[in-house]
Amino acid sequence: MDFSVLQFPGSNCDQDCIHVLRDVLGHQADYLWHKEESLGNADAIVVPGGFSYGDYLRTGSIAQFSPVMNAVKKFANEGGLVIGICNGFQILCETGLLPGALVRNRSLQFLCEQVYLKVPTQESPFTREIAMEEVIKVPIAHGEGCYFAADETLEKLKANDQILFQYSSADGEITDEANPNGSMLNIAGICNEARNVCGMMPHPERASESILGEKDGLQIFEGMVLHFQGVPISKEEASAAC
Amino acid sequence: MKAKIVITPKKAVLDPQGKTVQAALEQMGYEGVTDVHVGKYLEVDLEGDDAEAWKPKIEEACHKLFSNPVIEDYEFTIE
Numbered sequence: 001m002d003f004s005v006l007q008f009p010g011s012n013c014d015q016d017c018i019h020v021l022r023d024v025l026g027h028q029a030d031y032l033w034h035k036e037e038s039l040g041n042a043d044a045i046v047v048p049g050g051f052s053y054g055d056y057l058r059t060g061s062i063a064q065f066s067p068v069m070n071a072v073k074k075f076a077n078e079g080g081l082v083i084g085i086c087n088g089f090q091i092l093c094e095t096g097l098l099p100g101a102l103v104r105n106r107s108l109q110f111l112c113e114q115v116y117l118k119v120p121t122q123e124s125p126f127t128r129e130i131a132m133e134e135v136i137k138v139p140i141a142h143g144e145g146c147y148f149a150a151d152e153t154l155e156k157l158k159a160n161d162q163i164l165f166q167y168s169s170a171d172g173e174i175t176d177e178a179n180p181n182g183s184m185l186n187i188a189g190i191c192n193e194a195r196n197v198c199g200m201m202p203h204p205e206r207a208s209e210s211i212l213g214e215k216d217g218l219q220i221f222e223g224m225v226l227h228f229q230g231v232p233i234s235k236e237e238a239s240a241a242c
Numbered sequence: 243m244k245a246k247i248v249i250t251p252k253k254a255v256l257d258p259q260g261k262t263v264q265a266a267l268e269q270m271g272y273e274g275v276t277d278v279h280v281g282k283y284l285e286v287d288l289e290g291d292d293a294e295a296w297k298p299k300i301e302e303a304c305h306k307l308f309s310n311p312v313i314e315d316y317e318f319t320i321e
Contacts, residue, residue, distance in 0.1 A: 057282075058310055065307070094310065101312040103251075108258050148255050148313055182256055 001228050003029040004042035006072070006088075008063045013049035013085065013205060020208045021046070025221055034066035043228055044081035045072055047088030049141070049203060059102060059144045060090035069095055081125055081224050082197045086142055089189070089199030098192055098199045099157070100149030102142075106182030110143040114214070115180055115202060117188050118168035121161050124191050125227030126198040129219040135172045136216035138202040140180060140188075145201040147183035147190075157190060165189035165200055243288045245300045247318040249309045250281035284308060293320040 003021045005014050014031060021029035029046075032039065039045065053062035063069065069091075076082045076097050084092035092098045105111060116137055119130045130136060149157070157163050165188040169178045179186045181201075189200030204217025251257045259280040267275045286303075288296050300318055309316040 057308070061307065061310065093312075099312075101310050103255055103313055104258055106256055106258050108262060146256060150254070150312070182258075 001027045001225050002041050002043045003027060003046055004032040004039055004044070005029060005046045005048055006034060006068060007031050007048075008034045008050070008052035008066060008091075010052045010054055011048050011050035011087070013087075013203065016203075016205045017046050017048050017085070020205045020218070020221060024208050024218065025225065027225065032068060034063070034068045037067045037071060039068075039071045039075055039080075042075070042080075044083070044224055045075060047072070047082065047084035047091050048205075049086030049088060052087055052091060055087075055144075058094070060087060060092075060094040063087075063091045064095040073097060076192075076197050079194065079196050081228065083126060083220070083224065084197075084199040085203055085205065086140075086145075086201055089201055090144065092197060092199045097197050098190060099153045100147055100187075100190070102144050102201070103146045103148050104144050105142070105146050105180070110141075111145070111180050112139070112141040113180070114139050115188070116168050116170050116172075116178065117165040117202060118172045118174060119165060120163055122233060123161060124164055124195045124198065125224050126189075126191065126220050127164050127223060128227065128233045129223040130216075133172065135168055135170065136207075136219070137214050138204055138207045138217050139214075140202045141206075142181070142201055145181040145183065147185075147187040147201075149184060154184060157187075158185075160193055162190050162193065162195075163187055164191050164198060165202065243291055243293065243296070243320060245284075245286040245288060245296065245318055245320045247284040247286065247300070247304060247308055247316060248281060249284070249304075249314050249316045250279050252313055252315055255313045281314070288320070296320050
């Protein structure tokens, strides 16, 4: 499988993503400069974390107008797999590929810590390998990670099962104490209605190897690969693997 | 000619900056401050003197770039 990892001026998690996709997962992964107008042979797009365009104006606001994003929009609308991580999530929201927006953490502090995430659904390429109701541990590193959406958007997200990750306690309780940034409904990640575009604030690429302490994040990339290969979702297998 | 654009967070959006500034005002002894919202101000220099012709363009730029309508409101003048 061929992954393309976008690079904007100010992206800084692009190399981590390439490392995980190539060296840990064993797939093809290449950088794609933001001025490119074509995605080439990419089978999936990773919009990595960082501070694209210095976060000027609003996080992700300038990156949405990079030439490569027109190609990403077309690719996503045709069903291509896209995952946006951290600043990538912010960019996908600004682009309109995902609903809502990310605003300043309620504490006003940049947060760099491990969090627990409850995964409410397996019905997506990104969460299919994570056992039902499992709690995963993945780090966050952001100043603007507070998810906001209008009430009717939140209702739609719930009704369509689009909430993929929620900040929780270690035992999976969705509480205000477990919410690091003030996100509505403790949302840490969502997908679009068609379920081929995912955005998440936590960094799965930083939790994909035992040597780094955690490898829960790898299941997200593995799910994308299996989806691309056309392997049907097997709930039993996912449970057994854990 | 200049477009002067003011962007403010929507009322429904958490505005921790505004709350922090309000707390500082209270600390300084100002009484009667009921709310503070921190937004952005932009000045955009424009060619010519046809404000009416610029209006729809600035409106579009406000909607697409200067603000994010999900979380922010905007208003502008051209003079």
